[in-house]
Amino acid sequence: MSTQGSSTKNSVSANTSRTRRTKRSRADKTTVRIGFVGAGKLASAIITGLVVHPRDNPNEKPIDPKRIYVSAPTTINTDQLKITFPGIRITKRNIDIFGRFDCDIVFICVPPTVIRNLYKIGGTRPAALTTNYIPNMRHPVYVMSLVFGFSNDQIKECLLNPENPERYTVKFYRTVISHSIAYGVGNCWVDAEPDSKNFPELVRDILCRICRVEYLPENQMDSVCTISGAGLAFCYYFINALADGAVKLGFPRALAIKLASKIASSTSQTVLNTGEGASKLKEDASSPSGGAIFGQLVLDKSEVSSGICAGIEAAYKRSYTLATTGNSD
Known part of the structure; x- marks a missing residue:
């Protein structure tokens, strides 16, 4: 019995180590884990651009599907993603993108109705987009919100535990990405100068391989x-x-x-x-x-x-x- 229990424990430990890194060095474009909350058309377009169509530079290697993680409440879209991109990791729990899968860059691709409903049911504060607030990550996490009609501060309220916000190393950016990114000819607008210190080099490296990145003030993002x-x-x-x-x-x-x-x-x-x-x-x-x-x-x-x-x-x-x-x- 003890041998079997030890074997099971070791197996669980091995599986966990393959998903969640216990000691994180700073991620680069060859090791970055990219997460998607939502699996609709825009998420699919971005994933296609990352995996299939690096822009301009034929020597730029596509992202390995094994480094892409997607959460969605149903399998309507994720089943097709798994067929199209073998190796991609799928979950029904949004919290897995930040917890179990330990992603470095996370694209929030849910419809605005999802966020609005969180505010409806949450009372004085919105309910969490994840099953619980995301954990205090052990490494920088960059959240790219593509949700129409909601500011960075509003998205933060749906993800960060208000009791200890100072412990987080999460940075939020409003982003607009065109669907043509799936073909390596898309455009991207972010609310920080792409070449400035306010925009992480890791995110810039990933985005620039599939689209042109330009600055736009947050108050113009919806337009x-x-x-x-x-x-x-x-x-x-x-x-x-x-x-x-x-x-x-x-x-x-x-x-x-x-x-x-x-x-x-x-x-x-x-x-x-x-x-x-x-x-x-x-x-x-x-x-x-x-x-x-x-x-x-x-x-x-x-x-x-x-x-x-x-x-x-x-x-x-x-x-x-x-x-x-x-x-x-």
């Missing part, structure tokens, strides 16, 4: 979240409409989409590279009495421009409603 998210969908909508026009002129569908995509890409790069306003460049591309100006008059008559603006406003209002009421109906 850029809407423009980045809805705007990306709108751009796909426009490319598809442009391709429809090419098909109407006789192009095969596949060629039409390729042509429309190249035009959209070169147009955006022209704006970024020249620094000129889009209105000025639009005028430069429109010859007097030419086809482009006649086409623009049709678009103006259809109120395309105001429709896009109204679409951005509607997307923002919807996200704001989810964040402030927790009502997804």
